Amino acid sequence: MALASAESVAVKHKKIQHSEFMRIVRQVFRGWLTYVAAGFLLLVLVGALFAPWIAPYQLNQPDLTAMLSPPSAQHLMGTDEVGIDLFTEVLYGGRISLMIGFASATVAVVIGGTIGALAGYFGGWVYFVLMRLTDVGLSVPILFVILALTALLGPSPETIIGVISLTSWMYPARITCSQFLTFKQRDFVLSARTVGGRDMRIIVRHIFPNALAPLIVNATLLVGQAIVLESVMSFLGAGIQPPNISWGYLLNQAQSYLTSAPWLSVFPGLMIFLVVLAINVLGDAIRDALDVQAIREGGM
Amino acid sequence: MYSLELKHHIGGIKIQMKKTKRIFAASGIALTAVLFAGALSLSSARTADAASQGGTIVDGLYEEPANLNPILGPDQTFSNIVQTSMFRNLFYVNPHNQLMPDLATSVPTMQNGGISKNGLVYTFHLRPNARWSNGQPFTSKDVWITYKLILNPKVNAVSTLGWTDIAKFQIINAKTFRLTLKRPDGALLDNCFSGNLPGILPYSVFKNMAPQAVNTAAFNHNPTVSDGPFKFQSWNPGAAITVVRNPYWYGPKPKAAQIVFKIIPNENTLLANAQAHAVNVWYFDPIEDVSQIQAIPGATLHFVAQPAWEMAVLNLRNPILQNVKVRQALELAINRPALVTDIWKGHASLIAADQPAVSWSNNPALKPYPYNPALAAKLLREAGWKMGADGYLHKGNQIFNLVYSTTAGNPYRAATERLVMFWLKQLGIQITIHNYPANEFFGSVLPSGKGWGLGEFQYGDGPDPSFGDVALFSNLGGQDFGHFNNSAVNQLLQRQAGLSTIAQRKPLLQKVETILHDQLPALWYYSPQLLATSINMTGYAPNPWGADTWNCWEWAPTK
Numbered sequence: 001m002a003l004a005s006a007e008s009v010a011v012k013h014k015k016i017q018h019s020e021f022m023r024i025v026r027q028v029f030r031g032w033l034t035y036v037a038a039g040f041l042l043l044v045l046v047g048a049l050f051a052p053w054i055a056p057y058q059l060n061q062p063d064l065t066a067m068l069s070p071p072s073a074q075h076l077m078g079t080d081e082v083g084i085d086l087f088t089e090v091l092y093g094g095r096i097s098l099m100i101g102f103a104s105a106t107v108a109v110v111i112g113g114t115i116g117a118l119a120g121y122f123g124g125w126v127y128f129v130l131m132r133l134t135d136v137g138l139s140v141p142i143l144f145v146i147l148a149l150t151a152l153l154g155p156s157p158e159t160i161i162g163v164i165s166l167t168s169w170m171y172p173a174r175i176t177c178s179q180f181l182t183f184k185q186r187d188f189v190l191s192a193r194t195v196g197g198r199d200m201r202i203i204v205r206h207i208f209p210n211a212l213a214p215l216i217v218n219a220t221l222l223v224g225q226a227i228v229l230e231s232v233m234s235f236l237g238a239g240i241q242p243p244n245i246s247w248g249y250l251l252n253q254a255q256s257y258l259t260s261a262p263w264l265s266v267f268p269g270l271m272i273f274l275v276v277l278a279i280n281v282l283g284d285a286i287r288d289a290l291d292v293q294a295i296r297e298g299g300m
Numbered sequence: 301m302y303s304l305e306l307k308h309h310i311g312g313i314k315i316q317m318k319k320t321k322r323i324f325a326a327s328g329i330a331l332t333a334v335l336f337a338g339a340l341s342l343s344s345a346r347t348a349d350a351a352s353q354g355g356t357i358v359d360g361l362y363e364e365p366a367n368l369n370p371i372l373g374p375d376q377t378f379s380n381i382v383q384t385s386m387f388r389n390l391f392y393v394n395p396h397n398q399l400m401p402d403l404a405t406s407v408p409t410m411q412n413g414g415i416s417k418n419g420l421v422y423t424f425h426l427r428p429n430a431r432w433s434n435g436q437p438f439t440s441k442d443v444w445i446t447y448k449l450i451l452n453p454k455v456n457a458v459s460t461l462g463w464t465d466i467a468k469f470q471i472i473n474a475k476t477f478r479l480t481l482k483r484p485d486g487a488l489l490d491n492c493f494s495g496n497l498p499g500i501l502p503y504s505v506f507k508n509m510a511p512q513a514v515n516t517a518a519f520n521h522n523p524t525v526s527d528g529p530f531k532f533q534s535w536n537p538g539a540a541i542t543v544v545r546n547p548y549w550y551g552p553k554p555k556a557a558q559i560v561f562k563i564i565p566n567e568n569t570l571l572a573n574a575q576a577h578a579v580n581v582w583y584f585d586p587i588e589d590v591s592q593i594q595a596i597p598g599a600t601l602h603f604v605a606q607p608a609w610e611m612a613v614l615n616l617r618n619p620i621l622q623n624v625k626v627r628q629a630l631e632l633a634i635n636r637p638a639l640v641t642d643i644w645k646g647h648a649s650l651i652a653a654d655q656p657a658v659s660w661s662n663n664p665a666l667k668p669y670p671y672n673p674a675l676a677a678k679l680l681r682e683a684g685w686k687m688g689a690d691g692y693l694h695k696g697n698q699i700f701n702l703v704y705s706t707t708a709g710n711p712y713r714a715a716t717e718r719l720v721m722f723w724l725k726q727l728g729i730q731i732t733i734h735n736y737p738a739n740e741f742f743g744s745v746l747p748s749g750k751g752w753g754l755g756e757f758q759y760g761d762g763p764d765p766s767f768g769d770v771a772l773f774s775n776l777g778g779q780d781f782g783h784f785n786n787s788a789v790n791q792l793l794q795r796q797a798g799l800s801t802i803a804q805r806k807p808l809l810q811k812v813e814t815i816l817h818d819q820l821p822a823l824w825y826y827s828p829q830l831l832a833t834s835i836n837m838t839g840y841a842p843n844p845w846g847a848d849t850w851n852c853w854e855w856a857p858t859k
Binding site: 060084238259 | 567568571586588589591592638709711714715717719721733734735740
């Protein structure tokens with residue numbers, strides 16, 4: 001009878017978790033703006049994923065009879081300086097830019113979150129060492145590190161993700177650390193310790209969910225920052241090179257044609273702007289939903 | 301300020317007040333008119349004064365010079381532009397590639413006795429009225445101190461070419477000196493005395509300076525003594541260098557009172573400045589801005605054939621490129637006529653080797669390789685390359701992959717790369733693009749010989765066409781990036797260096813061209829025209845053989 005009770009408790013616990021999750025999802029999508037942002041991002045993701053099937057032309061196929069053509073029925077977004085269809089480039093560019101953006105932000109948040117969590121939870125010399133390491137990371141000129149690493153490793157997408165992550169983890173680390181310093185003194189953490197909860201369980205199950213909100217917001221900012229940073233790297237010759245195309249590469253190439261062919265900068269720039277805006281809107285909605293959840297539950 | 305007169309009649313009071321007001325108003329108007337007229341006349345006086353003084357020419361510089369010392373490296377076009385406004389040499393090269401006397405009274409030749417019959421002794425006569433901007437005469441000692449410092453290994457001289465051939469420097473008197481050479485050198489005058497990189501230093505400044513101190517001398521950023529039409533006034537780093545009329549310049553009084561070299565390291569900003577008439581001169585305009593520049597009212601766009609060529613040097617350390625059939629296939633596979641018509645809008649010409657048609661060593665018997673991808677494919681098969689299932693050529697386990705490098709941020713090169721990548725892909729050649737900032741590309745990437753297979757850049761030759769060949773494709777220069785080191789070319793270049801006349805040297809240099817055409821140490825793209833813009837000014841005449849400031853005393857603003 002006791003065993004049956006334990007099983008039903010476990011099932012109930014799962015049901016509770018599922019309904020909590022659905023409540024959070026409903027909370028996230030309570031505004032129309034979130035629907036628009038999510039819908040737009042989904043559209044961009046689908047476009048990027050299915051670019052080979054959606055793109056009207058082949059990538060990296062010049063057409064010298066159509067160089068720098070303005071938008072038209074044949075070329076929705078116009079063509080570039082060697083006659084390649086810009087809509088095709090924007091579709092394919094989305095693959096690299098989004099991958100770099102999300103991957104860099106994810107890696108930076110994982111690294112920074114881990115460092116910040118350990119520093120904030122354990123305190124003492126652990127805090128001192130890890131936070132001083134963070135300070136060192138913040139003091140080093142980012143572009144210098146980026147150029148040096150890219151020169152050593154070559155400008156591939158993997159290198160760029162690694163380089164951007166290595167120069168972006170410090171802010172998530174600081175945010176996570178400050179959250180942990182705040183929450184580790186709370187009653188629910190003390191209670192968890194009192195009943196014998198292990199450090200890793202307390203960090204992962206109790207404190208981290210409460211520290212998530214600002215981290216998510218920071219992560220959304222990092223996505224946009226990573227996409228822009230890739231563009232700066234392209235300007236310095238350290239970014240994505242053909243045959244890979246990114247929105248940053250397209251923006252860089254458009255510099256010389258700002259007045260003569262403005263579509264070259266407008267469309268990639270608009271994509272970056274709208275994607276970053278949509279990610280920020282979603283990030284805000286998720287943060288608001290998690291904040292409400294944290295207040296209601298007082299920590300799990 | 302009312303002067304109220306006490307009147308018992310209200311109307312009278314009002315009339316009186318009104319009258320006072322009118323007087324006051326009239327006085328105010330009169331005073332204003334006087335002041336305005338005064339300001340106008342003052343402004344007119346200033347304008348007239350400025351006009352009589354010559355006005356200011358603003359020259360937009362794309363790069364800031366590293367220094368303004370006429371013997372120090374690096375070799376920078378934009379340093380040369382500023383230096384040429386301040387420093388002159390014994391001779392200058394006019395736009396027709398003719399050597400003309402400048403600080404010397406005549407060009408030494410065998411006919412006038414200035415060069416001995418054996419070509420070993422040169423005698424120079426200096427202009428009697430040539431002076432430095434501090435009033436001191438220009439003398440043989442100035443040339444002597446220049447010679448001593450250029451050859452000193454502690455000095456970072458931009459070039460020692462020609463100077464190393466001097467066995468003895470003899471000062472006859474203040475205005476005459478004689479050089480005895482180790483061997484005849486037909487390019488001595490061009491390489492040593494016809495430009496401002498290197499130029500001539502003032503003895504009064506450098507006579508007691510230790511050679512190692514020359515590299516970091518204050519003079520390099522504050523050239524207080526010069527001998528050209530303008531003299532240095534100020535250098536605001538990152539912003540502008542200003543030069544003003546040199547009262548001791550021997551030539552005609554410069555028409556402009558001053559030239560401001562405005563540093564604008566961004567072509568969009570340069571274009572915006574040109575459109576706003578904020579610059580009068582824009583040298584080295586980008587080809588993609590031609591139509592917009594031509595639309596600027598008051599602007600004249602100058603297209604000039606120049607002794608320069610765009611190429612992709614081949615790194616012959618790479619085993620793939622060591623087979624001449626492969627190099628020829630690459631040349632045939634690239635649609636260079638399309639680069640000329642579509643990227644350069646016709647403002648370039650195809651070349652068979654490195655010397656364009658304007659150069660006297662150009663070999664007219666040589667023709668540019670045609671665009672023939674079928675022949676290219678055949679040559680690659682003969683070289684043992686077979687098409688793989690992945691769409692790329694293979695030889696055993698090796699895939700045909702080359703790294704293509706050039707300067708980052710250059711639009712026409714970026715366009716060229718994408719086109720080359722496409723054309724070569726049709727033949728199964730995989731191109732990996734890796735670009736670098738210019739100073740890194742030229743400073744370390746090319747010289748290292750590592751990490752690149754094709755290196756695209758443009759080389760601008762001087763008046764003597766052997767300079768580029770020696771520098772880039774022989775073991776005698778210092779820029780054989782591709783490790784060509786062809787013994788026949790080395791011998792021909794060495795032989796011609798010991799001859800005195802063009803007639804003697806030309807056949808040897810044309811043989812060099814033939815070898816460069818057949819052996820392809822570089823893919824010969826085209827010779828681009830020089831593009832430069834002048835706005836609201838007269839006297840501007842870009843010189844393909846030297847800096848565009850070669851005649852800056854003629855520059856005059858029209859507005």
